[in-house]
Amino acid sequence: MKPAAFGYDRPADWPAALALLAAGARPAAGGQSLGPMLNLRLAQPESLADLRHLPGYAGVAVADGIVRIGAGTTHATIEDGAVPGRLGAILAGVARRIAYRPVRNRGTMGGSLAHADPAADWVSVLPAFAGPLGGHAVALGPAGERRIPLDGFMLGLFETALAPGELLRAVELPVLPEATRWGHWKFCRKTGEFSKATACLLAVPGAAPRAVLAALDAPPLVLPDATALLADPEGESERLVAGLDLADPWRAAIARTALRRAAAGAAA
Template sequence: MKAAAFDYVRPASLPEALRELSDAKPISGSQSMGPMLNLRLARPSRVIDVSRIADLRSVTASGDFVRVGAAVTHAEIEDGTHELLRHPYLQHVASGIAYRAIRNRGTIGGSLAHADPAADWPLALSALDARLEVAKAGGTRQVRASGFMLGAFTTLLEEGEIITAVLLPKLGPTLRWGYYKLCRKTGEFAHASAAAAFDARSGLARVVLGALDGPPAALDDLARQIAQRGPSAVTEDALAQAVAGAMPNADSIDRSIHAAALQRCLAQALGDAGTTQA
């Protein structure tokens, strides 16, 4: 099937793009919107290509954050193209997204805006407590990555708004992290996933469960216990309780798969400490 007819616009600047967005759909790598257009799940009268806007392609340091333009591709993060993004956590996450052909074009902002519950960046950035910069013709605002996704394919974006950047906390050598997902085969979306980030210097302690029916779920009690007690807090009972609280309507098989992903994620973050008995 082919897409319904639409007008194509490639603005030269971000202000120009924002002026055009009131009755149009933005695209960048088109790895999500492209299939939706072809299947006629989306039928915009106009498409605004933002992939080459300089403001959306840059990576800069700003205070305690690194500002990552929304049109930076997964492959650029994977390859360490930008010095400020050369961190094992970011490169590990990026390298596991779909296939290289998709990573070459797909963008971090596009993934977040599409809001697939099984996608990598909504989960990975929630674990870092990152912020998103969102803009429209009338101004700019910031939102937490953990609260941006409201449900499957549903976000806080209002009419005429786009994600312009991700604001990452600067990641240093003291960050202990884990990221694990279970897929039926390489390149597919995750059936279960989890991310964890602990940094004693900044006080960051987050554990997040992904590939749910809706947005990633922060396991705050578990993260707090691990920050206080270390690996001894990672028991089978603690994992089971955390997973059950995040997905109360799931069956036992689905819960056990998510618990396995969570355990392996925490083993990464805590130095392969493993799970202890309760």
């Protein structure tokens, strides 16, 4: 199929982008999710606002212990080491397992978050960097910027905490010490497929370890203190998954495996 007819605008600055959004335009960047939706006519916007050329929409900056990643930064850019230090190594490991390189060349971190597919990679791991670690999504609206904790950004299936008239401008994550431990595992039956269960565990020295279980057709399950999971991966994963509403036994088994393997990776 081909998309229904739509208009195209390329705003030169953020006020122009917000004005287009207020007028009903659909924001677009990499288009890796929106493009198929247009072709299938699941989305039929009157016009698209191409955000790719906005100043500061892509790129990485570090200041005062915070790494600011523009929402338009591609998965490939992160995979190739644009984010420095231990944080960069962790994010690069996540990025290189997203679909295929052609998808990573165009897909963006902000697009993945704002689309809020529960199986998406950044939706599944970035909540681990929230809480006391201070990870936020930076939204821009008519009243200016506001910061949304990453563990509260996704509210439901394809639903986020962005208010009407707001655009996702950036993601802010903490600079991590080199001693930070990380475990991440996701299950895909074949390369490029969306995950059926994803888990990660982040252990920063001096802070409680945080874990996330995601890709289960619901917002991520965030564990603000995953000490018990590190201490007893088998028993704690059984307990956590038993409390979820998973109808299929195979899905529960994969979720338990994801938690155990993420804990093992962090422990190593």
